[in-house]
Amino acid sequence: MKWQRKVRRRLANWLAAASRIVGGSGPIVHRPGRILSENLGSGIKLDAYAAGLAKAPEVRGHNTEQLAVRALAQGRYRHPHFVAHTAYLPPPADVVFVSVCNDKYAPGLEALVLSLRDQYPGLSNRYIVYHDGRLSEFNQKRLKRIYPQFEFAERATDRFKVVLGSFRNHKRVGLLGYLSLEAIEIEDASYVVILDVDLFVVGDISPLWQGDKVKAVPDIGARPFCVVSALSGRPIINSGVLSLPRSARGPEATRRRDAVLAELAGHADLDIQRFADQRFWNVFFSAEQVELLPQNFNCVKSLLAGAFKDRVGMVSIIHLTGSKPWYEFVNESLLTPEEKEEEQVTDAERTVFSLWHQEYRRNLLADRLAAYRADCSADHVALAGRCKGKPVALIGNGPSIARTDLSAFDGFEKFVFNWFVNHEGWDTVRPDHLVVASHMIFGGWHTPQPKLPAEFLSALVAHAHRPRLWFPYYFKTYIETVPELAPYEIGYFFFEKPFKQRVGRAGRVQLSLSEPLVDCNSGVITAGMPIAVHLGAEHIVLVGCDSNYTSTQGSYFYSSERHASATTRPESLLATWSEAGEGFYAYSVAHKALDDRGVRLVDATLDGKLTMLPKVSLAEVRTMTER
Numbered sequence: 001m002k003w004q005r006k007v008r009r010r011l012a013n014w015l016a017a018a019s020r021i022v023g024g025s026g027p028i029v030h031r032p033g034r035i036l037s038e039n040l041g042s043g044i045k046l047d048a049y050a051a052g053l054a055k056a057p058e059v060r061g062h063n064t065e066q067l068a069v070r071a072l073a074q075g076r077y078r079h080p081h082f083v084a085h086t087a088y089l090p091p092p093a094d095v096v097f098v099s100v101c102n103d104k105y106a107p108g109l110e111a112l113v114l115s116l117r118d119q120y121p122g123l124s125n126r127y128i129v130y131h132d133g134r135l136s137e138f139n140q141k142r143l144k145r146i147y148p149q150f151e152f153a154e155r156a157t158d159r160f161k162v163v164l165g166s167f168r169n170h171k172r173v174g175l176l177g178y179l180s181l182e183a184i185e186i187e188d189a190s191y192v193v194i195l196d197v198d199l200f201v202v203g204d205i206s207p208l209w210q211g212d213k214v215k216a217v218p219d220i221g222a223r224p225f226c227v228v229s230a231l232s233g234r235p236i237i238n239s240g241v242l243s244l245p246r247s248a249r250g251p252e253a254t255r256r257r258d259a260v261l262a263e264l265a266g267h268a269d270l271d272i273q274r275f276a277d278q279r280f281w282n283v284f285f286s287a288e289q290v291e292l293l294p295q296n297f298n299c300v301k302s303l304l305a306g307a308f309k310d311r312v313g314m315v316s317i318i319h320l321t322g323s324k325p326w327y328e329f330v331n332e333s334l335l336t337p338e339e340k341e342e343e344q345v346t347d348a349e350r351t352v353f354s355l356w357h358q359e360y361r362r363n364l365l366a367d368r369l370a371a372y373r374a375d376c377s378a379d380h381v382a383l384a385g386r387c388k389g390k391p392v393a394l395i396g397n398g399p400s401i402a403r404t405d406l407s408a409f410d411g412f413e414k415f416v417f418n419w420f421v422n423h424e425g426w427d428t429v430r431p432d433h434l435v436v437a438s439h440m441i442f443g444g445w446h447t448p449q450p451k452l453p454a455e456f457l458s459a460l461v462a463h464a465h466r467p468r469l470w471f472p473y474y475f476k477t478y479i480e481t482v483p484e485l486a487p488y489e490i491g492y493f494f495f496e497k498p499f500k501q502r503v504g505r506a507g508r509v510q511l512s513l514s515e516p517l518v519d520c521n522s523g524v525i526t527a528g529m530p531i532a533v534h535l536g537a538e539h540i541v542l543v544g545c546d547s548n549y550t551s552t553q554g555s556y557f558y559s560s561e562r563h564a565s566a567t568t569r570p571e572s573l574l575a576t577w578s579e580a581g582e583g584f585y586a587y588s589v590a591h592k593a594l595d596d597r598g599v600r601l602v603d604a605t606l607d608g609k610l611t612m613l614p615k616v617s618l619a620e621v622r623t624m625t626e627r
Contacts, residue, residue: 046072046079046225067270068223076228078235080220080295080303082314089206090120096189097127099197100179102134103448104334106143107326108197111356113147114363115201124149128186130179132157136448141477146367155179160261162280177277181261183244184253192249196240198324200356203316205297208243213291215243219278221300221321231269232286239278240319241298248288260284305348318352325353325360329497331446357498365499365516372473372494373514379491380513380534387413388536391624394528395420395431398546400606401557408604408618409543411625415532416467417523419565421459422558434460435470435531437495437523441565442475445497450478455564457484470531472496493517493527504582509590511597520586521576529590533599540594541621542603547584547610549577588612 071077097116101109109129117123128151129135129143135152144150157175183192191209208215218226219238226235260283272279295303299315301322323345327335345353393412395401397420406429416423416431418438423429442450461484468489471479474496479485495517503509503520510518511533520526524545532540549555556563577583587610594601603613604621 046077068227071227071230071271072225074230076230077225078218078228079225080218080308082296082308082311083294084314085204085207085294085296085316087206088204089210090123091125091193091206091209092190093125094188094190095125095209096186096192097125098130098180098183098186098192098194099127100130100176101197102131102176103136103139104330105197105324106135106139106448107330107360107446108199108320108324109143110146110364111200111326111360112195112197113143113150114367115359117147118359118363119201119204126151126189128153128183130155130182132176132179134176134448138450138478139448145371145477146364153182155182162261162264177239178280180239180242180277181257181280184249184257187246187250189249190246192244194239194242194244196319198320199240199298199317200320200359201317202355202359203296203314205316207293207297208241211291212245212247213289214245214248214285215241215291215293215297216281216285217241217293217295217298220295221303221319224303224306227271229269229271229282231271232282234286234290235292236272236282237278237285237290237292238298238300238319239275239281240321241317242281256287257284301349301352302346305346305352309348309351312355318355320352320356325356326498329446331444331448333444334446334448361498368473368496368499369494369516372492375476376473376492377514383491383535385536387532388538390537391539391541392532392535392537393541393543394524394532394545395429396522396524396542396544396546396605397556397558398544398548398605398608399555399557400546400608401544404543404606405618406543408621409541412541413532413535413537415524415528417528419456419556419558419563421456421463422556422562426463427465430465431467433470433531434467435523435527437470437472437493437527438565439472439474440567442478444566445474450475452482453564455562457482460484470527491531493530495519495527502582503586503589507589509586509593511593520590521583522586525586525590529594533594533597538599539624540599540601541616541624542601542608542610542613543605543621545603545605545610546608547577547587547605548608549574584610584612 099109099112113127127147127149130153133154140150140152157178160175160178160181162175162178180194183194186192193208216237217240219236220226221238228235260280264280264283267273267279267283269283272282275282296314296316298317298319299308299311300319304312304315304318323339327339332340391412393409393414395406395409395414395416397417401423406425409429413433414429414431415433415435416429417435418441420426420431420434439445441452441456466488468491469485470491470493472495473492476492479490493513494515499516500519501516503518503525506518508518509520509525509529510516511530513530513534517526517530522545524542529540544557555567575581591601591613601613602616603610604616604618
């Protein structure tokens with residue numbers, strides 16, 4: 001056809017022009033931005049597009065997309081490439097890893113070091129983590145439990161006299177990212193490998209500690225190509241993965257670092273101006289011999305999520321720029337409004353997130369469960385079957401408790417929960433166990449500084465009777481620092497994000513203390529029942545489990561003013577305890593699970609709404625200890 005010949009001729013002309021101005025080969029993925037909105041799904045399309053830009057668009061100000069168009073028009077770009085890397089060489093003992101972290105990024109650092117350990121079993125290299133004081137002692141202890149070789153170094157950021165602009169990258173990274181520059185001062189290492197904490201390692205990365213040159217990877221991801229700086233004539237590098245040999249560190253390098261920082265604000269390279277600390281590294285390395293590694297060793301998620309899905313088997317490091325997968329479960333107080341409304345992740349990128357979740361959760365669960373079982377199994381073994389043949393009372397905090405004669409449960413093994421410390425008859429009831437299953441009482445999951453309310457502790461220690469206390473293992477390192485709890489016998493159960501499932505999704509409850517517990521919207525079911533079963537319970541009686549919420553006010557036997565911790569949002573609470581909500585569903589599932597184990601569950605709550613359970617009166621309760 002005539003029109004087909006015309007298209008072929010035009011494409012041939014474009015390709016001929018492209019061959020004169022640009023080298024490189026390989027497929028390209030992802031759109032570079034709104035201006036470059038064509039689907040550049042292959043190298044041939046990108047080269048043809050670039051060659052067809054006869055005139056560069058006018059660059060006004062520092063519009064980064066216009067700069068990218070200009071780079072394409074001038075032939076200042078490089079294609080990404082991957083290699084079939086199959087070597088395996090664990091890091092020598094004198095290789096030091098370095099990262100910068102704060103509480104928001106702590107789950108990322110967990111995932112990163114676990115992935116390193118997964119690739120290199122027995123890894124014991126020094127790992128220095130710089131922070132600006134916003135990495136809490138609680139998170140440091142948790143991280144060090146996972147990798148004992150972590151060294152945490154607090155540094156002030158105001159030493160870096162850097163002028164931050166209005167670019168999004170400047171605002172997001174701030175001065176914190178510049179703490180990676182501290183690595184230049186480390187002298188006693190063959191290589192210092194700097195790793196962003198939003199990476200995870202899925203293959204061998206030994207090229208980072210071989211040879212005698214600085215190692216870096218071209219910055220490709222937000223656009224499907226690497227821009228070659230107009231000023232330096234070198235490809236822009238991504239600072240997420242850097243490896244510094246001895247020649248790039250030490251006193252002389254430190255002096256040059258400080259000189260570069262002093263002049264950075266006046267540096268005229270528009271192609272790197274939008275970057276924060278990455279801008280520094282590109283200027284600093286302009287005088288160094290840098291070995292550019294393939295994208296295998298720093299593959300941005302948007303690059304891997306597009307046309308390069310077939311290269312996933314080649315990738316050794318995946319870089320999760322932009323929205324982070326742990327934002328799903330990190331404490332909301334750590335996120336900015338912009339991060340809570342982070343740009344939408346594409347379906348293709350969700351595949352990469354799923355890979356991160358799979359690796360992180362698998363590795364972390366193995367680590368956390370091993371630690372939990374090592375710390376708690378002896379205690380659990382000693383307690384197994386302790387109340388066999390003795391009825392168990394799970395005493396909730398519903399309003400009906402205020403008019404319930406709890407003496408009916410004398411002779412029972414008695415469990416109380418959370419704020420039952422407010423009960424005026426505590427020393428008469430004499431509970432055997434106080435189960436604190438609510439994360440709210442500590443400040444929420446992944447709070448960097450968990451803290452039991454002073455009101456809770458003062459109410460607890462004011463009572464003469466001391467029951468055994470039970471807490472989520474997640475908070476163990478904090479619990480051990482609370483002096484008020486030192487006189488108490490303390491046990492733990494495994495209940496924490498991101499491993500806990502909701503009962504409505506799982507369709508089951510967990511009655512074994514050796515496994516992650518299921519979130520059943522009530523500590524009575526979530527933790528009380530598994531502990532009772534472990535202790536050998538055969539008859540369980542509920543009381544004070546009213547389950548008739550109309551609001552968060554008046555939900556307890558004590559006044560709401562005495563509930564000195566956060567509560568579930570009203571709309572969530574009411575939805576949970578609606579007729580078709582997860583609350584009642586959880587009791588139905590628990591009833592069946594206990595029945596299957598031969599454990600009888602009944603309800604003695606006055607005017608409660610748990611209609612799926614057999615009811616007993618307090619008079620009947622009094623006879624149970626006689627059987």
